[in-house]
Amino acid sequence: MAVATASLPAPALVSRLAPAKGAQNVRHAAAEGAESSDKQLFGAALAGDRDALGKLVGRHERALFGLLVRLTNGDRHRADDLFQETFLHAMRAAGTFDRKLEFKPWLTAIAVNLVRDEARKRKVRGEVPLEGGVDDQEYERACAVADDNPGVNAERHDEEDRIRRALARLTLLEREVVLLHFYQSMTLVETAAVLGVALGTVKSRLHAALTRLSRMLEPPGE
Amino acid sequence: MDEHKTTDGLDDPALRRAGDAVAQLPPVEPPADLVSRTMARIAAGYQPVRRVFWLFRPIFNPVARVAAAAAIILLLLPMADLNLATPLGSRIENRIIGHDATDDLEDFVDAWLIRNGPPDYAQYELDAWIGVPRPSFVPVRRASASRNNRV
Numbered sequence: 518m519a520v521a522t523a524s525l526p527a528p529a530l531v532s533r534l535a536p537a538k539g540a541q542n543v544r545h546a547a548a549e550g551a552e553s554s555d556k557q558l559f560g561a562a563l564a565g566d567r568d569a570l571g572k573l574v575g576r577h578e579r580a581l582f583g584l585l586v587r588l589t590n591g592d593r594h595r596a597d598d599l600f601q602e603t604f605l606h607a608m609r610a611a612g613t614f615d616r617k618l619e620f621k622p623w624l625t626a627i628a629v630n631l632v633r634d635e636a637r638k639r640k641v642r643g644e645v646p647l648e649g650g651v652d653d654q655e656y657e658r659a660c661a662v663a664d665d666n667p668g669v670n671a672e673r674h675d676e677e678d679r680i681r682r683a684l685a686r687l688t689l690l691e692r693e694v695v696l697l698h699f700y701q702s703m704t705l706v707e708t709a710a711v712l713g714v715a716l717g718t719v720k721s722r723l724h725a726a727l728t729r730l731s732r733m734l735e736p737p738g739e
Numbered sequence: 740m741d742e743h744k745t746t747d748g749l750d751d752p753a754l755r756r757a758g759d760a761v762a763q764l765p766p767v768e769p770p771a772d773l774v775s776r777t778m779a780r781i782a783a784g785y786q787p788v789r790r791v792f793w794l795f796r797p798i799f800n801p802v803a804r805v806a807a808a809a810a811i812i813l814l815l816l817p818m819a820d821l822n823l824a825t826p827l828g829s830r831i832e833n834r835i836i837g838h839d840a841t842d843d844l845e846d847f848v849d850a851w852l853i854r855n856g857p858p859d860y861a862q863y864e865l866d867a868w869i870g871v872p873r874p875s876f877v878p879v880r881r882a883s884a885s886r887n888n889r890v
Contacts, residue, residue: 570781574774582769597770601777608785680760699762727749731757 555620563611574604577621580701581628587696588632590685599635603628618710625701626711629693636689683733691726694719821870 553561553569555576561569581603585596606627607614614623684692697708698719709719749755770776798804818824832841 567778567782571774571778574777578769578774579766582773583767586767587764593770597773597776600769600773601780604777605781605784608781676760677764680764684761695758695761699758700764702762724749724754727754727757730761731751731753734757734760735753 556616559607559611559614559620563608577624580621581624584625584696584701585628585632587684587700588629588689588692591681595635599628599631602631606631622703622707622711625697625703626713629697629711632693633689679734683730686733687726687729690722691729694722695726695730698723 553572555573558569558573558576562573578600582596582600585599585603586593589595589599603624607624610627614620684695687695693712694708697703697711698705703711705716705719705723708723709716712719714722749758798807818827832838836844
Protein backbone atom coordinates (compact mmCIF):
# COMPACT_ATOMS: atom_id res chain seq x y z
CA MET A 518 0.00 0.00 0.00
CA ALA A 519 1.28 3.38 -0.85
CA VAL A 520 0.18 4.97 2.39
CA ALA A 521 2.79 4.74 5.06
CA THR A 522 1.43 2.58 7.83
CA ALA A 523 4.20 2.71 10.37
CA SER A 524 3.48 1.69 13.89
CA LEU A 525 2.72 4.31 16.49
CA PRO A 526 5.43 6.94 16.51
CA ALA A 527 8.35 6.26 18.73
CA PRO A 528 8.76 8.74 21.57
CA ALA A 529 12.13 9.72 20.18
CA LEU A 530 10.34 11.17 17.21
CA VAL A 531 8.76 13.84 19.35
CA SER A 532 12.14 15.18 20.25
CA ARG A 533 13.25 14.83 16.64
CA LEU A 534 10.38 16.98 15.49
CA ALA A 535 11.08 19.58 18.12
CA PRO A 536 14.83 19.52 18.73
CA ALA A 537 16.24 20.34 22.14
CA LYS A 538 12.78 20.60 23.65
CA GLY A 539 10.80 18.25 25.81
CA ALA A 540 7.12 17.62 25.31
CA GLN A 541 6.21 20.38 27.76
CA ASN A 542 8.32 22.90 25.94
CA VAL A 543 6.85 21.79 22.65
CA ARG A 544 3.38 22.33 24.07
CA HIS A 545 4.41 25.74 25.28
CA ALA A 546 5.81 26.59 21.87
CA ALA A 547 2.60 25.39 20.28
CA ALA A 548 0.59 27.58 22.59
CA GLU A 549 2.47 30.69 21.54
CA GLY A 550 0.09 31.26 18.69
CA ALA A 551 -0.07 31.37 14.95
CA GLU A 552 3.71 31.75 14.64
CA SER A 553 4.23 28.08 15.47
CA SER A 554 5.30 26.13 12.45
CA ASP A 555 3.48 23.05 11.24
CA LYS A 556 6.36 20.91 12.45
CA GLN A 557 6.17 22.35 15.96
CA LEU A 558 2.42 21.87 16.07
CA PHE A 559 2.77 18.34 14.78
CA GLY A 560 5.41 17.53 17.40
CA ALA A 561 3.17 18.91 20.13
CA ALA A 562 0.17 17.01 18.77
CA LEU A 563 2.16 13.79 18.87
CA ALA A 564 2.99 14.52 22.50
CA GLY A 565 -0.73 14.69 23.23
CA ASP A 566 -1.46 18.42 22.93
CA ARG A 567 -5.04 18.71 21.67
CA ASP A 568 -4.85 22.47 21.12
CA ALA A 569 -1.88 22.05 18.81
CA LEU A 570 -3.68 19.31 16.94
CA GLY A 571 -6.74 21.51 16.56
CA LYS A 572 -4.64 24.35 15.19
CA LEU A 573 -2.86 22.05 12.78
CA VAL A 574 -6.08 20.52 11.46
CA GLY A 575 -7.69 23.95 11.20
CA ARG A 576 -4.71 25.36 9.36
CA HIS A 577 -4.90 22.73 6.61
CA GLU A 578 -8.64 22.24 6.66
CA ARG A 579 -9.62 24.46 3.76
CA ALA A 580 -6.85 23.55 1.32
CA LEU A 581 -6.85 19.84 2.00
CA PHE A 582 -10.60 19.45 2.04
CA GLY A 583 -10.84 21.45 -1.21
CA LEU A 584 -8.27 19.20 -2.85
CA LEU A 585 -10.04 16.06 -1.66
CA VAL A 586 -13.40 17.31 -2.92
CA ARG A 587 -11.86 18.00 -6.33
CA LEU A 588 -10.02 14.67 -6.41
CA THR A 589 -13.20 12.77 -5.57
CA ASN A 590 -15.19 14.66 -8.22
CA GLY A 591 -17.14 16.67 -5.70
CA ASP A 592 -18.14 13.84 -3.40
CA ARG A 593 -18.14 15.75 -0.12
CA HIS A 594 -18.91 12.73 2.02
CA ARG A 595 -15.94 10.80 0.71
CA ALA A 596 -13.78 13.90 1.00
CA ASP A 597 -14.92 14.36 4.60
CA ASP A 598 -14.01 10.79 5.46
CA LEU A 599 -10.68 10.95 3.62
CA PHE A 600 -9.81 14.21 5.36
CA GLN A 601 -10.16 12.57 8.76
CA GLU A 602 -8.30 9.48 7.58
CA THR A 603 -5.46 11.65 6.34
CA PHE A 604 -4.80 13.17 9.75
CA LEU A 605 -5.22 9.83 11.48
CA HIS A 606 -2.66 8.29 9.13
CA ALA A 607 -0.36 11.27 9.64
CA MET A 608 -0.41 10.73 13.39
CA ARG A 609 0.18 7.01 13.06
CA ALA A 610 2.83 7.31 10.36
CA ALA A 611 4.75 10.13 12.02
CA GLY A 612 7.86 7.97 11.90
CA THR A 613 7.99 8.38 8.14
CA PHE A 614 8.01 12.18 8.33
CA ASP A 615 11.33 13.60 7.25
CA ARG A 616 12.01 16.76 9.22
CA LYS A 617 14.05 18.19 6.36
CA LEU A 618 10.92 18.32 4.23
CA GLU A 619 7.85 20.49 4.68
CA PHE A 620 4.79 19.22 6.49
CA LYS A 621 2.20 20.23 3.90
CA PRO A 622 3.57 18.16 0.97
CA TRP A 623 3.91 15.16 3.26
CA LEU A 624 0.31 15.53 4.44
CA THR A 625 -0.87 16.04 0.87
CA ALA A 626 0.98 12.90 -0.21
CA ILE A 627 -0.87 10.91 2.44
CA ALA A 628 -4.18 12.34 1.24
CA VAL A 629 -3.41 11.56 -2.41
CA ASN A 630 -2.39 8.00 -1.55
CA LEU A 631 -5.57 7.50 0.45
CA VAL A 632 -7.65 8.72 -2.49
CA ARG A 633 -5.85 6.22 -4.73
CA ASP A 634 -6.34 3.38 -2.29
CA GLU A 635 -9.98 4.22 -1.88
CA ALA A 636 -10.50 4.44 -5.65
CA ARG A 637 -8.81 1.06 -6.05
CA LYS A 638 -11.09 -0.50 -3.43
CA ARG A 639 -14.16 0.99 -5.10
CA LYS A 640 -13.01 -0.44 -8.40
CA VAL A 641 -12.56 -3.89 -6.87
CA ARG A 642 -16.02 -3.65 -5.31
CA GLY A 643 -17.39 -2.65 -8.69
CA GLU A 644 -18.79 0.68 -7.53
CA VAL A 645 -19.53 3.14 -10.32
CA PRO A 646 -17.92 6.55 -9.87
CA LEU A 647 -20.16 9.57 -10.06
CA GLU A 648 -19.68 11.22 -13.43
CA GLY A 649 -19.28 14.93 -12.95
CA GLY A 650 -19.55 14.57 -9.20
CA VAL A 651 -21.86 16.12 -6.68
CA ASP A 652 -20.98 19.35 -4.96
CA ASP A 653 -24.20 20.50 -3.38
CA GLN A 654 -22.87 23.18 -1.11
CA GLU A 655 -20.82 24.83 -3.80
CA TYR A 656 -23.81 24.79 -6.08
CA GLU A 657 -26.00 26.36 -3.38
CA ARG A 658 -23.40 29.04 -2.72
CA ALA A 659 -23.19 29.84 -6.38
CA CYS A 660 -26.96 30.12 -6.56
CA ALA A 661 -27.03 32.39 -3.50
CA VAL A 662 -24.51 34.75 -5.08
CA ALA A 663 -26.43 34.62 -8.32
CA ASP A 664 -29.24 36.63 -6.70
CA ASP A 665 -27.02 39.73 -6.62
CA ASN A 666 -25.99 39.60 -10.24
CA PRO A 667 -27.91 36.81 -11.92
CA GLY A 668 -26.44 37.08 -15.39
CA VAL A 669 -22.75 37.19 -14.54
CA ASN A 670 -22.92 34.65 -11.73
CA ALA A 671 -24.97 32.18 -13.70
CA GLU A 672 -22.42 32.37 -16.49
CA ARG A 673 -19.57 31.90 -14.04
CA HIS A 674 -21.33 28.97 -12.48
CA ASP A 675 -21.81 27.34 -15.88
CA GLU A 676 -18.12 27.78 -16.61
CA GLU A 677 -17.12 26.26 -13.25
CA ASP A 678 -19.49 23.40 -13.82
CA ARG A 679 -17.93 22.76 -17.21
CA ILE A 680 -14.43 22.72 -15.71
CA ARG A 681 -15.57 20.38 -12.93
CA ARG A 682 -17.07 17.98 -15.41
CA ALA A 683 -13.97 18.10 -17.59
CA LEU A 684 -11.79 17.39 -14.56
CA ALA A 685 -14.00 14.46 -13.65
CA ARG A 686 -13.39 12.90 -17.05
CA LEU A 687 -9.64 12.87 -16.53
CA THR A 688 -8.01 9.82 -15.02
CA LEU A 689 -7.13 10.04 -11.35
CA LEU A 690 -3.41 10.32 -12.13
CA GLU A 691 -4.04 13.20 -14.51
CA ARG A 692 -6.42 14.93 -12.14
CA GLU A 693 -3.89 14.68 -9.31
CA VAL A 694 -1.14 16.41 -11.21
CA VAL A 695 -3.40 19.17 -12.56
CA LEU A 696 -4.99 19.90 -9.21
CA LEU A 697 -1.73 19.87 -7.26
CA HIS A 698 0.02 22.16 -9.70
CA PHE A 699 -2.77 24.58 -10.58
CA TYR A 700 -5.43 24.35 -7.87
CA GLN A 701 -2.98 23.91 -4.96
CA SER A 702 -0.34 26.15 -6.58
CA MET A 703 2.45 23.66 -5.96
CA THR A 704 5.60 23.85 -8.03
CA LEU A 705 6.44 20.95 -10.31
CA VAL A 706 9.16 19.82 -7.92
CA GLU A 707 6.73 19.81 -5.00
CA THR A 708 4.17 18.00 -7.12
CA ALA A 709 6.74 15.36 -8.03
CA ALA A 710 7.64 14.96 -4.35
CA VAL A 711 4.00 14.58 -3.34
CA LEU A 712 3.27 12.03 -6.05
CA GLY A 713 6.56 10.22 -5.53
CA VAL A 714 7.50 10.33 -9.21
CA ALA A 715 10.26 11.94 -11.25
CA LEU A 716 10.00 15.53 -12.41
CA GLY A 717 9.88 14.41 -16.04
CA THR A 718 6.94 12.15 -15.27
CA VAL A 719 5.06 15.06 -13.74
CA LYS A 720 5.74 17.20 -16.81
CA SER A 721 4.61 14.57 -19.28
CA ARG A 722 1.57 13.68 -17.18
CA LEU A 723 0.66 17.36 -16.87
CA HIS A 724 1.05 17.93 -20.57
CA ALA A 725 -1.17 14.97 -21.41
CA ALA A 726 -3.78 16.02 -18.85
CA LEU A 727 -3.91 19.63 -20.02
CA THR A 728 -4.15 18.53 -23.65
CA ARG A 729 -7.21 16.45 -22.86
CA LEU A 730 -8.61 19.15 -20.60
CA SER A 731 -8.19 21.89 -23.20
CA ARG A 732 -9.97 19.75 -25.78
CA MET A 733 -12.85 19.18 -23.41
CA LEU A 734 -13.05 22.86 -22.52
CA GLU A 735 -13.06 24.06 -26.10
CA PRO A 736 -16.33 25.74 -27.04
CA PRO A 737 -18.47 23.39 -29.15
CA GLY A 738 -18.29 25.56 -32.28
CA GLU A 739 -14.47 25.66 -32.60
CA MET B 740 0.16 32.23 -12.36
CA ASP B 741 3.65 33.61 -12.86
CA GLU B 742 5.13 30.77 -10.88
CA HIS B 743 3.47 28.22 -13.12
CA LYS B 744 4.75 29.95 -16.22
CA THR B 745 8.31 29.86 -15.03
CA THR B 746 8.32 26.27 -13.82
CA ASP B 747 6.13 24.06 -15.95
CA GLY B 748 7.38 25.02 -19.41
CA LEU B 749 3.92 24.91 -20.95
CA ASP B 750 4.19 27.10 -24.01
CA ASP B 751 0.92 26.25 -25.67
CA PRO B 752 -1.65 28.98 -24.87
CA ALA B 753 -4.48 26.45 -25.01
CA LEU B 754 -2.82 24.32 -22.35
CA ARG B 755 -2.11 27.43 -20.32
CA ARG B 756 -5.76 28.47 -20.51
CA ALA B 757 -6.89 25.04 -19.36
CA GLY B 758 -4.52 25.19 -16.40
CA ASP B 759 -5.62 28.70 -15.50
CA ALA B 760 -9.25 27.62 -15.65
CA VAL B 761 -8.54 24.97 -13.03
CA ALA B 762 -6.58 27.47 -10.92
CA GLN B 763 -9.58 29.81 -10.90
CA LEU B 764 -11.99 27.25 -9.48
CA PRO B 765 -13.39 28.66 -6.23
CA PRO B 766 -12.26 27.22 -2.89
CA VAL B 767 -14.53 24.64 -1.32
CA GLU B 768 -16.04 25.46 2.06
CA PRO B 769 -15.40 22.62 4.52
CA PRO B 770 -18.18 21.56 6.92
CA ALA B 771 -18.30 23.62 10.10
CA ASP B 772 -17.58 20.71 12.43
CA LEU B 773 -14.91 19.01 10.35
CA VAL B 774 -12.07 19.93 12.71
CA SER B 775 -13.87 18.73 15.82
CA ARG B 776 -14.93 15.48 14.17
CA THR B 777 -11.39 14.90 12.93
CA MET B 778 -10.00 15.46 16.40
CA ALA B 779 -12.57 13.10 17.90
CA ARG B 780 -11.60 10.42 15.41
CA ILE B 781 -7.92 10.88 16.13
CA ALA B 782 -8.57 10.75 19.87
CA ALA B 783 -10.38 7.44 19.39
CA GLY B 784 -7.77 5.90 17.14
CA TYR B 785 -4.47 7.26 18.35
CA GLN B 786 -2.84 7.53 21.74
CA PRO B 787 0.59 9.07 22.24
CA VAL B 788 3.21 6.58 23.33
CA ARG B 789 4.70 6.98 26.79
CA ARG B 790 8.46 7.27 26.97
CA VAL B 791 10.05 3.98 27.99
CA PHE B 792 13.72 3.47 28.71
CA TRP B 793 15.20 1.61 25.74
CA LEU B 794 16.35 -1.31 27.85
CA PHE B 795 12.81 -1.98 29.03
CA ARG B 796 11.16 -1.82 25.62
CA PRO B 797 9.86 -5.11 24.29
CA ILE B 798 11.66 -6.60 21.31
CA PHE B 799 9.28 -7.40 18.46
CA ASN B 800 11.73 -8.25 15.71
CA PRO B 801 12.30 -12.03 15.68
CA VAL B 802 15.91 -11.68 14.58
CA ALA B 803 16.56 -9.14 17.33
CA ARG B 804 14.99 -11.52 19.86
CA VAL B 805 17.30 -14.34 18.85
CA ALA B 806 20.26 -11.94 18.96
CA ALA B 807 19.30 -10.75 22.45
CA ALA B 808 18.96 -14.33 23.70
CA ALA B 809 22.32 -15.23 22.19
CA ALA B 810 23.93 -12.20 23.82
CA ILE B 811 22.57 -13.19 27.24
CA ILE B 812 23.73 -16.79 26.80
CA LEU B 813 27.20 -15.70 25.70
CA LEU B 814 27.45 -13.39 28.71
CA LEU B 815 26.43 -16.06 31.21
CA LEU B 816 28.10 -19.08 29.63
CA PRO B 817 31.59 -18.34 31.05
CA MET B 818 30.05 -18.47 34.54
CA ALA B 819 29.87 -22.27 34.20
CA ASP B 820 33.63 -22.29 34.61
CA LEU B 821 34.27 -22.17 38.37
CA ASN B 822 37.79 -20.88 37.88
CA LEU B 823 36.26 -17.77 36.36
CA ALA B 824 33.05 -17.58 38.34
CA THR B 825 34.56 -18.01 41.82
CA PRO B 826 36.92 -15.04 41.79
CA LEU B 827 34.27 -12.98 40.05
CA GLY B 828 31.75 -13.92 42.70
CA SER B 829 34.24 -13.03 45.44
CA ARG B 830 34.88 -9.70 43.86
CA ILE B 831 31.16 -8.97 43.60
CA GLU B 832 30.75 -10.03 47.22
CA ASN B 833 33.62 -7.91 48.46
CA ARG B 834 33.16 -4.78 46.38
CA ILE B 835 29.52 -4.53 45.45
CA ILE B 836 27.17 -6.52 47.62
CA GLY B 837 29.11 -6.86 50.90
CA HIS B 838 29.57 -9.85 53.23
CA ASP B 839 26.52 -9.27 55.39
CA ALA B 840 24.19 -8.96 52.45
CA THR B 841 25.73 -12.05 50.85
CA ASP B 842 25.27 -14.09 54.04
CA ASP B 843 21.68 -12.95 54.33
CA LEU B 844 21.09 -13.88 50.73
CA GLU B 845 22.66 -17.31 51.20
CA ASP B 846 20.57 -17.95 54.30
CA PHE B 847 17.46 -16.95 52.45
CA VAL B 848 18.22 -19.16 49.44
CA ASP B 849 19.14 -22.12 51.64
CA ALA B 850 15.99 -21.76 53.67
CA TRP B 851 13.94 -21.52 50.53
CA LEU B 852 15.59 -24.60 49.03
CA ILE B 853 15.07 -26.64 52.18
CA ARG B 854 11.43 -25.60 52.32
CA ASN B 855 10.50 -25.67 48.63
CA GLY B 856 13.38 -27.32 46.85
CA PRO B 857 13.82 -30.96 45.84
CA PRO B 858 13.35 -33.38 48.75
CA ASP B 859 16.89 -34.74 48.49
CA TYR B 860 18.51 -31.31 48.47
CA ALA B 861 21.58 -31.08 50.57
CA GLN B 862 24.13 -28.33 50.48
CA TYR B 863 27.04 -30.68 51.16
CA GLU B 864 26.12 -32.85 48.19
CA LEU B 865 25.98 -29.81 46.00
CA ASP B 866 29.31 -28.64 47.36
CA ALA B 867 30.82 -32.07 46.78
CA TRP B 868 29.52 -32.09 43.23
CA ILE B 869 31.05 -28.77 42.37
CA GLY B 870 34.25 -29.66 44.16
CA VAL B 871 34.14 -27.44 47.25
CA PRO B 872 36.14 -29.12 50.06
CA ARG B 873 34.04 -29.76 53.15
CA PRO B 874 35.03 -30.91 56.67
CA SER B 875 34.68 -34.67 57.04
CA PHE B 876 31.78 -34.85 59.41
CA VAL B 877 28.22 -35.87 58.89
CA PRO B 878 25.80 -33.02 59.19
CA VAL B 879 23.45 -33.06 62.12
CA ARG B 880 20.02 -34.22 61.19
CA ARG B 881 17.05 -32.52 62.64
CA ALA B 882 15.46 -34.42 65.51
CA SER B 883 11.98 -35.67 64.99
CA ALA B 884 9.31 -34.08 67.13
CA SER B 885 7.16 -37.15 67.01
CA ARG B 886 7.22 -39.38 70.10
CA ASN B 887 5.14 -42.18 68.66
CA ASN B 888 8.12 -44.39 68.05
CA ARG B 889 9.37 -44.10 71.59
CA VAL B 890 8.77 -47.05 73.85
